[in-house]
Amino acid sequence: MNAPEAKPDLDSLPIKAEAKQLNFYYGAKQALKQIDLPIYDNKVTALIGPSGCGKSTFLRCFNRMHDLYPGNRYEGEIRLYPDDVNLLASAVDPIEVRMRLSMVFQKPNPFPKSIFENVAYGLRVRGLKNRTELEDRVEQALRDAALFGEVQDRLQDLASNLSGGQQQRLCIARALASEPELLLFDEPTSALDPIATGSIEELIHALRDKVTILIVTHNMQQAARVSDFTAYMYLGELIEFGWTDDVFFRPKQKQTEDYITGRFG
Amino acid sequence: MPKQRSTRDLSLIRRLIRSGKRNETLFIATGLAALALAVLTFLALFIDMLIDGSPRLTAEFFSNYASRKAEKAGILAAWVGTFTVMLVTAAVAVPLGVMSGIYLEEYAPKNRFTDLIEININNLAGVPSIVYGLLALGMFVHTFGMGASVATAGLTLALLILPVVIVATRESIRAIPGSIREAAYALGATRWQTVQHHVLPYSMPGILTGVIIGLSRAIGETAPIVIIGAVTFIAFLPGSPVQSAPPFISFDWLSAPFTAMPIQIFNWTSRPDAAFQANASAAALVLVAMTVVMNGLAIWLRYRLRRNIKW
Numbered sequence: 001m002n003a004p005e006a007k008p009d010l011d012s013l014p015i016k017a018e019a020k021q022l023n024f025y026y027g028a029k030q031a032l033k034q035i036d037l038p039i040y041d042n043k044v045t046a047l048i049g050p051s052g053c054g055k056s057t058f059l060r061c062f063n064r065m066h067d068l069y070p071g072n073r074y075e076g077e078i079r080l081y082p083d084d085v086n087l088l089a090s091a092v093d094p095i096e097v098r099m100r101l102s103m104v105f106q107k108p109n110p111f112p113k114s115i116f117e118n119v120a121y122g123l124r125v126r127g128l129k130n131r132t133e134l135e136d137r138v139e140q141a142l143r144d145a146a147l148f149g150e151v152q153d154r155l156q157d158l159a160s161n162l163s164g165g166q167q168q169r170l171c172i173a174r175a176l177a178s179e180p181e182l183l184l185f186d187e188p189t190s191a192l193d194p195i196a197t198g199s200i201e202e203l204i205h206a207l208r209d210k211v212t213i214l215i216v217t218h219n220m221q222q223a224a225r226v227s228d229f230t231a232y233m234y235l236g237e238l239i240e241f242g243w244t245d246d247v248f249f250r251p252k253q254k255q256t257e258d259y260i261t262g263r264f265g
Numbered sequence: 266m267p268k269q270r271s272t273r274d275l276s277l278i279r280r281l282i283r284s285g286k287r288n289e290t291l292f293i294a295t296g297l298a299a300l301a302l303a304v305l306t307f308l309a310l311f312i313d314m315l316i317d318g319s320p321r322l323t324a325e326f327f328s329n330y331a332s333r334k335a336e337k338a339g340i341l342a343a344w345v346g347t348f349t350v351m352l353v354t355a356a357v358a359v360p361l362g363v364m365s366g367i368y369l370e371e372y373a374p375k376n377r378f379t380d381l382i383e384i385n386i387n388n389l390a391g392v393p394s395i396v397y398g399l400l401a402l403g404m405f406v407h408t409f410g411m412g413a414s415v416a417t418a419g420l421t422l423a424l425l426i427l428p429v430v431i432v433a434t435r436e437s438i439r440a441i442p443g444s445i446r447e448a449a450y451a452l453g454a455t456r457w458q459t460v461q462h463h464v465l466p467y468s469m470p471g472i473l474t475g476v477i478i479g480l481s482r483a484i485g486e487t488a489p490i491v492i493i494g495a496v497t498f499i500a501f502l503p504g505s506p507v508q509s510a511p512p513f514i515s516f517d518w519l520s521a522p523f524t525a526m527p528i529q530i531f532n533w534t535s536r537p538d539a540a541f542q543a544n545a546s547a548a549a550l551v552l553v554a555m556t557v558v559m560n561g562l563a564i565w566l567r568y569r570l571r572r573n574i575k576w
Binding site: 070095098102103105107110111112121125158160171175 | 374375442444445447448449450451452453454455458462463467573574575576
């Protein structure tokens with residue numbers, strides 16, 4: 001549990017982003033119902049819940065990934081602070097949203113390019129051309145992702161030669177390189193062995209000083225280990241949200257308690 | 266309740282395994298026989314061609330024009346014709362086919378109209394080549410007045426292989442996992458950046474293979490170029506594309522009349538003289554060699570380029 005003994009008043013914490021009355025539809029099927037959720041600045045917020053509860057769908061609303069496929073529709077808002085912009089507004093270009101937020105996916109998905117080019121890609125898309133600056137920022141991102149020491153002698157090697165855990169840390173470095181305002185993790189360790197999972201969890205924990213993190217996980221121990229806040233979702237609804245240790249040890253809802261104690265889900 | 270047969274009877278299990286293995290041996294023998302039939306037929310044809318044709322494969326055979334004397338006749342006009350026609354075919358079919366394939370896969374909405382286009386393209390790949398010849402005769406030769414030229418033949422064969430290129434492009438694009446595309450989009454790439462930096466490079470091995478296989482089909486096509494009026498006897502080459510005087514490049518070769526390898530082979534085969542039959546065999550050997558080289562190139566390229574692409 002990462003929450004300090006004396007937890008600060010929630011109202012005094014700065015908020016980085018906030019879902020307001022969010023509904024989401026895959027065609028006619030409603031996948032998210034009236035979700036209200038604050039994402040606190042420089043904290044890790046975990047989304048837990050049984051398969052199909054909409055936690056990944058919710059996460060993918062933040063960087064407008066649903067815009068890539070036809071028939072999807074949002075209602076409501078996700079506000080990003082401090083500039084207080086609604087990320088879901090039709091006037092906001094989804095590409096601009098994806099330039100500001102980064103995402104790490106379930107399965108490591110490095111490009112079939114060199115380690116260097118993988119991390120540099122987001123920077124190149126953002127118009128960075130200067131070789132020295134690219135090199136510096138790639139190195140910094142790899143250091144932040146705790147991968148630099150393992151790959152510094154072979155930055156030009158193919159990313160596919162790395163192990164699964166290294167590939168996922170490379171994807172984290174790729175996501176960090178563009179200095180995201182919010183970092184989204186979609187079950188980042190579900191394809192990894194326990195040792196690789198451990199190193200990713202440590203990394204997530206360390207990263208929250210630099211960036212606000214929202215992580216989807218179906219591993220409750222993981223949520224307990226890495227997050228400050230936890231949100232429990234079920235059938236597209238947000239059931240409970242609070243400090244992680246409150247949700248795990250003093251759940252207010254019977255449903256949450258059943259899920260957490262393993263009686264259901 | 267009926268009495269159940271024991272499934273733990275070892276002697277029965279052994280008998281079943283033996284009979285299963287007998288069937289397997291039978292299948293292997295049948296399969297091998299079928300394969301041998303196919304390979305041996307081709308081998309017999311090829312060896313026959315080799316025996317008849319190989320004595321004619323001299324340097325002069327490649328550098329002489331067709332002649333009324335069999336021993337002086339060569340395939341210069343034919344191979345130069347085939348080469349230039351293939352150049353036009355590739356130059357037209359590759360950009361058109363690849364761009365169509367990319368558009369259909371990455372940009373076009375999925376609706377009834379695009380389904381219709383997809384069905385049409387797949388059907389076009391099965392249209393007999395002589396139909397393309399008729400189309401070209403009406404359109405390029407008569408309506409556009411391009412005559413029986415290198416350009417006409419190149420365009421005709423380009424139409425013929427266009428569906429092959431489009432289908433190959435689409436299939437190799439579809440082989441790219443969605444997670445790679447999402448990775449690019451999530452980093453803020455636009456659709457075109459995703460295509461340009463990821464989709465196109467990663468599908469290149471498949472596209473190139475498709476293009477070369479299309480070209481190796483086009484190289485042996487006879488019917489459509491007979492229809493548009495390829496010359497069977499020709500004693501000059503298309504003009505050189507490079508000139509000593511400004512503007513240094515010339516496109517006159519495009520409008521030159523031409524002959525091609527299959528035409529030359531057909532022409533020699535139809536003559537009664539055995540010496541010309543030998544010429545035909547030799548020319549056919551050259552054509553087969555061209556196809557083998559192209560297919561080999563396709564395999565090598567695919568191997569070479571795919572080495573770096575792992576998901």
